[in-house]
Amino acid sequence: MKIQIRNETARFVIFFLAVLVSRIPFLPDGFGLDGDSWAVAISASRLHDQGLYEVSRLPGYPVHEWLASLAISGGAFYENLLTALFSAIACLFFALTLKILLFRYVFLAASALAAVPVFYIHSTTTIDYNFALAFVMISLFFTVKDKCVWAGIFLGFAIGCRITSGAMVVPFSIMLLQADGLRANLIRILKITGLAVITGAMIYLPVYLEYGSAFLTYYDVPYPPIPKVLYKLSIETWGTVGLLGLIISVGLLFLPDRITRKKFLFPRSVNEKYVVAWLVAIDLYIIAFLKLPMDSGYLIPIIPFILLVMGKYLYTRAFSFLAISLIASPFVCTISPAERLDAATPSAASFAFRSSGENLAFDFLKGPVLSYKSRRQNGIRFSERILQSTDTVAQLSVLVSGRWYNELYYLSGDPDTLGVELESYLTEAAAVHYYAKGYRIYYLPKQEYYNRIMKGVDLSVYGAVPYLDEKKF
Numbered sequence: 001m002k003i004q005i006r007n008e009t010a011r012f013v014i015f016f017l018a019v020l021v022s023r024i025p026f027l028p029d030g031f032g033l034d035g036d037s038w039a040v041a042i043s044a045s046r047l048h049d050q051g052l053y054e055v056s057r058l059p060g061y062p063v064h065e066w067l068a069s070l071a072i073s074g075g076a077f078y079e080n081l082l083t084a085l086f087s088a089i090a091c092l093f094f095a096l097t098l099k100i101l102l103f104r105y106v107f108l109a110a111s112a113l114a115a116v117p118v119f120y121i122h123s124t125t126t127i128d129y130n131f132a133l134a135f136v137m138i139s140l141f142f143t144v145k146d147k148c149v150w151a152g153i154f155l156g157f158a159i160g161c162r163i164t165s166g167a168m169v170v171p172f173s174i175m176l177l178q179a180d181g182l183r184a185n186l187i188r189i190l191k192i193t194g195l196a197v198i199t200g201a202m203i204y205l206p207v208y209l210e211y212g213s214a215f216l217t218y219y220d221v222p223y224p225p226i227p228k229v230l231y232k233l234s235i236e237t238w239g240t241v242g243l244l245g246l247i248i249s250v251g252l253l254f255l256p257d258r259i260t261r262k263k264f265l266f267p268r269s270v271n272e273k274y275v276v277a278w279l280v281a282i283d284l285y286i287i288a289f290l291k292l293p294m295d296s297g298y299l300i301p302i303i304p305f306i307l308l309v310m311g312k313y314l315y316t317r318a319f320s321f322l323a324i325s326l327i328a329s330p331f332v333c334t335i336s337p338a339e340r341l342d343a344a345t346p347s348a349a350s351f352a353f354r355s356s357g358e359n360l361a362f363d364f365l366k367g368p369v370l371s372y373k374s375r376r377q378n379g380i381r382f383s384e385r386i387l388q389s390t391d392t393v394a395q396l397s398v399l400v401s402g403r404w405y406n407e408l409y410y411l412s413g414d415p416d417t418l419g420v421e422l423e424s425y426l427t428e429a430a431a432v433h434y435y436a437k438g439y440r441i442y443y444l445p446k447q448e449y450y451n452r453i454m455k456g457v458d459l460s461v462y463g464a465v466p467y468l469d470e471k472k473f
């Protein structure tokens with residue numbers, strides 16, 4: 001028997017719950033692979049247990065860090081569930097915005113957003129990307145409704161999650177432009193901009209009081225190799241299947257009018273002003289990513305706007321093809337590192353290959369989300385093995401753990417009880433200090449290389465040795 005859901009509100013509620021429930025199998029296994037996720041957990045624990053606010057990393061992410069402190073007593077599952085909740089909110093308000101714009105395939109497009117691998121993965125970890133996008137999507141919803149006050153306030157909360165969300169002031173201001181004169185347009189722009197800035201500034205006030213103007217900085221890290229940047233921009237963001245679908249869809253934009261005529265998804269009321277705004281949003285975040293391309297999560301804000309642009313210009317069947325490609329992308333075919341300590345366990349339908357100096361694995365049966373879950377599990381096992389082994393260290397020692405530092409710190413419960421001192425990387429002064437005190441300096445695999453890159457310090461000068469037999473990795 002076919003069940004028809006006639007109540008429009010019920011359809012949106014069911015969609016919201018479906019997005020949320022689809023994340024539940026991927027919520028356990030720690031806070032995520034990114035060391036920043038574990039840094040948020042550390043910051044949240046201090047705020048919850050001691051009432052002490054410390055940024056997880058500069059320039060601070062106060063809204064997310066405060067929200068994380070509310071869930072930290074429940075451990076990683078509840079922290080990740082909170083992320084899943086805000087991710088579902090982002091998809092819901094994207095769908096509501098599409099409804100206002102009279103888009104024909106509201107839930108198909110919103111489902112495509114929910115399924116894009118980089119969005120899906122970061123909807124299951126303790127990181128701020130999707131929190132910021134949720135507030136941006138709420139702000140977009142109110143912008144389309146011409147509610148400048150609410151749009152500005154929610155954009156301010158997005159800034160409080162991730163300061164780069166302030167860039168959305170530009171495209172949203174373009175969307176607010178109307179043919180009722182300069183004064184009316186200026187008032188609308190001042191409302192959304194002023195309230196976004198004021199709200200964001202109030203949220204960041206505790207950070208400023210603690211760190212001063214120095215909070216407006218970020219950790220200086222080396223620019224990654226170009227092949228890795230391109231990988232993050234493409235496969236790591238969209239997945240193998242999703243990227244292929246996106247490339248084909250761009251080609252379909254150039255089909256002749258006799259095929260596409262009168263088969264588009266937006267009404268004519270969605271004019272070029274909106275498209276310009278969406279393209280500006282995409283350009284701003286791609287430029288920001290290319291300036292500091294550390295994580296594909298930085299590109300999450302462009303996803304809804306790319307879907308909007310494609311929805312404007314692709315004819316119905318072409319857009320359906322794109323959306324279905326993105327919906328399938330998290331679950332089939334992935335390319336991932338094969339030689340890392342947290343590499344995914346390969347399926348029977350995988351093979352290894354080498355590209356740009358790195359060994360990679362192409363897995364037909366494990367999509368990006370399943371591969372990421374496997375990597376999380378293997379990463380936790382590695383960290384627990386390291387922590388258990390510290391009891392066997394007899395002499396004074398320090399362990400340079402690099403990207404594993406935050407995870408080891410949190411999982412240890414109390415680092416002071418370990419048989420070694422934990423450090424992320426050693427500056428020259430710190431290396432001299434430990435060497436002079438008679439400490440044996442150990443490092444986890446490849447972290448002596450990254451210590452040289454990050455801090456300019458060659459640990460071998462101080463007699464540093466591998467903590468593990470690197471041939472096993």
